[in-house]
Amino acid sequence: MSTTHPSWITRSLQSVWHPCTQMQHHETMPLIPISHGRGAWLVDTDGRRYLDAISSWWVNLFGHANPRINAALRDQLERLEHAMLAGFTHEPVIELSEKLAALTGHELGHCFYASDGASAVEIALKMSFHYWRNSGESERREFVCLKNSYHGETIGALAVTDVTLFRDAYGPLLRQAHVAASPDARLAQEGERAEDVARRAAAELDSLLQQREGRIAAVIVEPLVQCAAGMAMHDPLYLKLVRESCDRHRVHLIADEIAVGCGRTGTFFACEQAGIRPDFVCLSKGISGGYLPLSLVMTRDAIYQAFYDADVTRGFLHSHSYTGNPLACRAALATLAIFEEDDVLAKNRERAERLTQALQPLAQHRSVAHFRRRGMIWAFDAVLDDAAAATFSRRFFTAALEQELLIRPIGRTVYLMPPYILDEEESMLLGTRLHAVFDKVIAQ
Ligand SMILES: C[S@@+](CC[C@H](N)C(=O)[O-])C[C@H]1O[C@@H](n2cnc3c(N)ncnc32)[C@H](O)[C@@H]1O
Ligand SMILES: Cc1ncc(COP(=O)(O)O)c(C=O)c1O
């Protein structure tokens, strides 16, 4: 624990309610006072460094204190920190919207902005329902999510989330969604491949859409990787088959790319790997490079036109105070510029190969199961009895800090989602030390 700033820790525990945390755990778990960040490293007030191997909850792409993003924000600070987007506009939000539309081949556009991921999910759900209402099909008011889905912690997003840990306490507040089978490749039975699991799950979804013909507004999926479920990965074939089902049954497809978008799975949008375009895409986290809260929903022009009317009540009147914040948009523009100028997706293929090699000894560990990777996401499951699994993530998190690693397992799943900047030395350090941490914790 920090020796130079014990007061920060005491004051934080007295005045800050930390997220996704049972606060009593901090009676035994460290709370780390972070002084600053540089590149892939965070530094605490005692000068101890931590390699940010999960990009500070899946948001950081090009390192902490990135000079190019810093410069863009410094410039924007001298121009316009914020102006309301109702009745007004500004260059950063226009330029960002145009660039994002271009990344979808202009099939999706009209970006609607918010600040956090859950709000973008709420926007997509509301837009889908309201589209059907404006189109004379107001009986389409049901949603389908996947088993173990995660779409955020607000009441609407939680209603399409299927993680017991986050959902159960609020059950009485939530509208019931249909939960369809997950295409998680780990569900493959003897002799099956990931494609077989995908086909089986897609067939079950198609049956559900048939049973509820005319009642479903949208299906919402996390394409390729269900991250908060523990990095459950599925074959792109699933997305292709779901797109075909949604077309057959005239149901919207919402792709929640909040965690997997922005190159995380190897392509800018995860859906590209299935050769499909959803009806709505939700983006957040990495879109601002990990600097500022920014989320957005992109949709088809035909959907936008269904709200375009003289009647105000047919308009999409949703709003948030900081919609389209210029600082966050500038951070996002600088982030997109880095993708273009540094050929990031191609270089990530080399970075991914390097880290995968560094992880090979660990992948062969007798207590490691389902070692897997998609793009810049690595994960594996610890083979543990239930008693050990109950405290594994907390024990691992603490032991990793001692090895200068910020890693926060989900249940018994250890995963890496590092920034797109690790050099050879950092990759080797991460691979070697992660193995040492795993050996220590599995032996406890
Ligand atoms: C409930 S909070 C508690 C965090 C606090 N640092 C602690 O460990 O007490 C977050 C923990 O819940 C667990 N968790 C999060 N998502 C989960 C999921 N989908 N399934 C199982 N466990 C999950 C993770 O192990 C994570 O460390
Ligand atoms: C797939 C997905 N959707 C939505 C969210 C919610 O985003 P936020 O935490 O910014 O509300 C998350 C957060 O991890 C996520 O992984």
Ligand SMILES: C[C@H](N)C(=O)CCCCCC(=O)O
């Ligand atoms: C920040 C976002 N709302 C979020 O909770 C991430 C999903 C949960 C991850 C599991 C954990 O790290 O504890």
